[in-house]
Every structure is written in structure tokens, then in C-alpha cells.
Amino acid sequence: MIDTTVNVINKLGLHARASGKLIEVTSRYRSSIQLGKGKELIDAKNIMSLLMLGAGKGTQLRLVIEGSDEEKACEAIQALFNAKFYEAE
Incomplete structure (x- = not known):
């Protein structure tokens, strides 16, 4: 089990478009x-x-992942947050 945090750093926070990318x-x-x-x-799949x-921007979220591919999932989710959901600033 992975229990870590991610920070919302994109300008608009976890809005509809960012949430859709996270669901993907x-x-x-x-x-x-x-x-x-x-x-x-x-x-996080809903x-x-x-x-x-x-x-919103600046929010720290707890991320808990459990399963056979948890490490890959964690890496992909952290990469998405760090890339600010690929939104233009």
C-alpha cells in the first residue's frame, strides 16, 4: 500500500478538465x-x-493506492500533478 501526498499546483485546481485528465x-x-x-x-476513479x-490551487491531497500496479499508478498520478495537468499558464 502507498500512502503519500500530492499538491495541487495548477492555476485552476482540480476543476472539471483536470479531473477528467486524472480519471484518464x-x-x-x-x-x-x-x-x-x-x-x-x-x-479517484469517480x-x-x-x-x-x-x-483549489495550493491544496495538499492524500493519495492512497493499493493493488498489484500501485507503484506505476502512483508515478503516473504524481507526474500528472507535477505537470499541472498539462494546462497552459
């Missing part, structure tokens, strides 16, 4: 992937749950 990444993996603030975690997080 998380849905590629079999592992259970959860995101949240503190102990409140949501399914777009409505992601949008309800209300994670």
Missing part, C-alpha cells in the same frame, strides 16, 4: 486509488467525487 490516468490501473483531505478519502473535493 486512474482508470488505467487495477489498484484501488483514493484521494482526499485528511482522513476523508474518495474514489469524476463526481473528484469535483466534490473542491481542491
Whole structure:
């Protein structure tokens, strides 16, 4: 199990377009992937749950991944966050 954090650093936060890109990444993996603030975690493969997080720029999110491909999933998710969801600034 991986239990780490990711920081929302893109200008608009985890809005609809960014959430859609995150879903594209998380849905590629079999592992259970959860995101949240503190102990409140949501399914990172569910777009409505992601949008309800209300994670704006500067938010630190907890990322919990468990499964056979957890390391690859973690790397891909962290890369997406670090690339600011490939949005123009």
C-alpha cells in the first residue's frame, strides 16, 4: 500500500478538465486509488467525487493506492500533478 501526498499546483485546481485528465490516468490501473483531505478519502476513479473535493490551487491531497500496479499508478498520478495537468499558464 502507498500512502503519500500530492499538491495541487495548477492555476485552476482540480476543476472539471483536470479531473477528467486524472480519471484518464486512474482508470488505467487495477489498484484501488483514493484521494482526499485528511482522513476523508474518495474514489479517484469517480469524476463526481473528484469535483466534490473542491481542491483549489495550493491544496495538499492524500493519495492512497493499493493493488498489484500501485507503484506505476502512483508515478503516473504524481507526474500528472507535477505537470499541472498539462494546462497552459
